[in-house]
Amino acid sequence: MRGVSKVFSNGTLALKDMSLDVERGEFLSLLGPSGCGKSTALRIVAGLGAASSGKIDWPSSRINARGLPEGDVGFVFQEPTLMPWKTVFGNVYLPLRLTGVSKSAARERIMETLASVGLADFSEAYPRELSGGMKMRVSIARALVTRPKLLLMDEPFAALDEFTRQKLNDDVLRLWRQSGVTVIFVTHSVFESAYLSNRIVVMKARPGQVFADLPLANDGERTADYRTSEAYRVATHEVSRSLHDAIHAGGGH
Amino acid sequence: MSEMVQTGPRDDDEAGTDSAVAILVPRTSTTEKVLRIAVPVGMLVLGVVAWHLTVVLNGIPKYILPTPADVANSLLNDWPTLLPALWVTLRITFTALALALVGGVAMAILLVQSKWIELALFPYAVILQVTPIIAIAPLLLIYAPDTQTALLICSFLVAFFPILSNMVTGLKSVDHNLLNLYDLYGASRWQTLIYLKIPAAMPYFMAGLRIGGGLALIAAVVAEFAAGSAGEGSGLAFRLLESQYRLNIPRLFAALILLTGTGIAIFGLTSFIAWLSLHRWHESAIKREN
Incomplete structure (x- = not known):
């Protein structure tokens, strides 16, 4: 750049x-x-x-x-900035969803990204169930999911x-x-x-x-x-x- | 000097702020569960008993204040008259509510698309909102093809505004950073609306639904009072007036009970819908024990 x-x-x-x-x-x-x-x-x-x-x-x-x-480009905000009505999976899926990737096609990559931030077991949790640090990890995973x-x-x-x-x-x-x-x-x-x-x-x-x-x-x-x-x-x-x-x-x- | 009194057993369960997953299992004991139902029901029964005793002990005639039993009797005996009336009122209320939901949401989405649309429609929104709708009922009765339609329009207008204004607030209250995020990923206007703005507005929509549902019934009744219609297609409000003219007070009470029941049912239904759609994520629908 x-x-x-x-x-x-x-x-x-x-x-x-x-x-x-x-x-x-x-x-x-x-x-x-x-x-x-x-x-x-x-x-x-x-x-x-x-x-x-x-x-x-x-x-x-x-x-x-x-x-x-x-x-x-991936962006991580000061706050986790997650959609509270979506699960962790749904939140990380967002960037791919917006570019038209189907959920099944995205699944593997989402799970991989979640695993890389240590949240593989929390894909079905809602943001309100997570601690501040975990929410931030979701936010990082979301930024990284588009590679x-x-x-x-x-x-x-x-x-x-x-x-x-x-x-x-x-x-x-x-x-x-x-x-x-x-x-x-x-x-x-x-x-x-x-x-x-x-x-x-x-x-x-x-x-x-x-x-x-x-x-x-x-x-x-x-x-x-x-x-x-x-x-x-x-x-x-x-x-x-x-x-x-x-x-x-x-x-x- | 008052002494510190410890009330009840202290809850020493420290759900730490860092616990990975906050476990939201309700910890209410069985006794409390029973009491939660028993106390309000008990109070209700007590009220009915007090009512009965007041009438019987004071020898109040039926045409002034009937006993609960009289009302129950009337409810059973006048069922053939009351049921069609209830049906009419229900139909007006729910049609009006459905139209208000569709109209309110569509209008809100239109309004937030551009500030010019909002500005242009603003005077009409204010005029319609501040005018007591019941005051235009006489006009509606003249212009509408029939009384039913007039009642429907009245009820619709009353339910429409809380839904509209809640929805507009909701659509505008989206987290700014989330909007930025959608922007960053090149989301279209449509995607932002469907995936972000509408879900974010759901709690507001639900609040609007609950208010609108209650108001639609009230407006349907009040408008019918204003219309004073009679005949085949008359609703519960007309039966109320009719019972009053004829001093058939038990039937008046019966009609009243049906209206109350309808109100409770609408409230229960809208609350249930709200709970169903929000309980997994929104604070308003989550049980907290602090």
């Missing part, structure tokens, strides 16, 4: 000439203080709200009427408790490693971004701009003791300092 400059404005300037090249297979975190336009940027990439200027370039791919590569090339995640674990969040972080890493999907992950957590990504883009607010672009060593094989390792400490330290600078550079008022 060659992301080019996009300016967004609706009275206020949410993003100013933001340019970003995303490499295939990258795990990129967009990190920044609230109001820095990181979610806005993500939504523009997803086609959920047009950029006021600038554009997104996709690599050669079938582009649909809305300027998105067909079936190649997207790009997975967009908008602070997906912000509302979860620390244990569930760490567990899900490991799951996301595993899924990223296994599928080779490109991930753009919006977060306001230094630790989360340092743990997950191999590239962190720090943004500053008012107007939203890229402040720093930090590469990180990450082969997706984080072990349990990584959280206490020296490498992790150095990484979080570096990211924290960059974020700190971004907050003080940003706004200026």
Whole structure:
């Protein structure tokens, strides 16, 4: 993906000439203080709200009427955003259903995806019967069921408790490693971004701009003791300092 | 100083928030189940007994206040008169309700398609909604080909608006992110309507159905009062008036009981339909014990 400059404005300037090249297979975190336009940027990439200027370039791919590569983008919202009247299966089936795949043809792939997020036994449960973390897993399964090339995640674990969040972080890493999907992950957590990504883009607010672009060593094989390792400490330290600078550079008022 | 009093056994069953699957087995004990039925039924019986005693002890004549037994007798003896009347009222109520459901839902879907359609139709919706429908009954009686049709239109108009406004609210109250999601996957307008908006509006529709069902019956009765029609095709409301003129108070009560029964049946039926379609997912239809 060659992301080019996009300016967004609706009275206020949410993003100013933001340019970003995303490499295939990258795990990129967009990190920044609230109001820095990181979610806005993500939504523009997803086609959920047009950029006021600038554009997104996709690599050669079938582009649909809305300027998105067909079936190649998955989106995970901050909330699980499930349909409460549908079972887990029905919710994960949705993206395929909308593109006209029959239920029987989709079944195998849905069950496979559910298994990959550890929910194989819950396909007939309704969302209200699940815990917050499990709902989020359903949401991730739904985003992955189309086998997207790009997975967009908008602070997906912000509302979860620390244990569930760490567990899900490991799951996301595993899924990223296994599928080779490109991930753009919006977060306001230094630790989360340092743990997950191999590239962190720090943004500053008012107007939203890229402040720093930090590469990180990450082969997706984080072990349990990584959280206490020296490498992790150095990484979080570096990211924290960059974020700190971004907050003080940003706004200026 | 009041002391803390512990009432009842404490429920120490901690259904943790992280439990994988919240188990929703009702934990009501058998005694409570029995009491749940026995208490209201007991109160009802008590009321009937009190009614009977009041009449008998005070020697109130039948044409002022009949005993429950008189009413029951009248219900049996006047059945041949009351049954056709009940049938007429039921037919008007349910036809009106069915038309209101179809019309209300169709209109709501039309209204949410474009804000221009909504704006254009807004004045009519307001005018029709704020006008007491019963006040236009005399006009309807003039314009409609027959009394039955006039009653039907009245009843329809009254049931129509709660269904329409609930449905519009429901169709508009879809989770914004879900709409985005449908957008993302390139869902057509039709797919979004069928798979997302209509299911999301179901709880609102059910609320509209329950209100509309009750109102359709009320409107059918009130409109018939206004029409004051007589003859073959008269409903329960006419039988009520007729009984009053003739001081046949037991029959008046019998007709009243039939109306109440109809109301309860409609309420029960609409509630059941609501439960049937929502109980698996919607909060309003899920038993919670907290």
